[in-house]
Amino acid sequence: MRLLVVEDDPDLNRQLVTALSDAGYAVDHAFDGEEGHFLGDTEPYDAVVLDIGLPKMDGLSVLEQWRRDARNMPVLILTARERWSDKVAGMDAGADDYVAKPFHMEEVLARIRALLRRSAGHASNEIECGPVRLDTKSSRVTADGQPIKLTSHEYRVFAYLMLHRDRVVSRTELIEHLYEQDFDRDSNTVEVFIGRLRKKLPGNLIKTVRGLGYRLSDRADEA
Template identity: 50%
Template sequence: MKVLLVEDDESIASQLAEALRAENFVVDIARNGEDGQHLGETGAYDVAVLDLGLPKVDGKSVLRAWRAAERLLPVLILTARDGWSEKVEGFKAGADDYLTKPFRTEELVMRLRALVRRAAGHAQTKIVCGPLSFDAQIGTFELDGLPLKLTALEWRVLSSLALRKEVVVTRLDLLERVYEGDAEVDSNSLEVIIARLRRKIGHDHIETVRGLGYRLTAGGQ
């Protein structure tokens, strides 16, 4: 799951990014509204966390620009403004959720996971594909009812596939959701991760669609 965090307070942004990365999120940070608007319009993100009081371009203007450009990524507004009128204006601009400062990081994580899950079209928190199940609300995988141990990179790839089960996910899409924007990526790193996952969950459950990408499938079950 990849998050665009648009927050000008360096301390808050660093703390949030650290907490989200600990929960296996991939995080890109924009320090002002201008950069945030550009990243949101051009990057592949599962969800955005958007502060309202931003330099250069304010948060509501950024959000309106994203929606005008038909960017459908779910957006959680993060702000110190707790007045009801501010919330109404945020929702009118196209926000999907709203969290006021101060807040608990655990609540932010749960809200973001819920937004990503619903945006992917899953009403239920648990996504099942053959013997594999993914609890999208708490972020855990089970295989045949037993906990599945995964590295951070394996989790990012498998969660991206699980949220789009039985649908082809392109190689580029997976790479963008596994690595942060400034990361140096080896050309065959994704194939190595896919190979490790196949050993853990079974080769039949991750299908290679030549020239397109990968698909998580229930296999022969």
């Protein structure tokens, strides 16, 4: 899953990027509204953490422009605790949730997990496909209760397919949602990760849809 952090405070920006990266996400970041708006308008993010008080272009203007341009990724806004009006304005502008500063990083992580789940149509932290279960809170993958060890990139591929189970996901979509903007992307690596996952997961859960991509499904009648 690929995220964008737009925060002008260098220390807080770094802390957010580090925490989200450690949680297994691919994270891009920006320090002002203009750069943040450009990235959010041109890159396919799964969610955005957006500060309200930004230089060059304030966060509300960034968000309103995204929504006018039909950019529908979930957005978590960061607001000052005493400015309740910012929270109202942010939600009215199209935000999906907010966190008031100062905040605990665990709260941001929990709210991001919730936004990602809801945007993919899941209500619970635990997602199942046949005998395999993904716990998005702990990043734990099990099959029939037994843990499956995945590398960070294998986990990203699997988690994205799991969140979008029963839907065809193209190689291009996987690449766009798995790597940071400046990462040297190679479509062949996706095929390598898919091959590794097939060896680690029981059954034939990851189906190849020729010419289109991959589908994670426990339906036995699919190729």
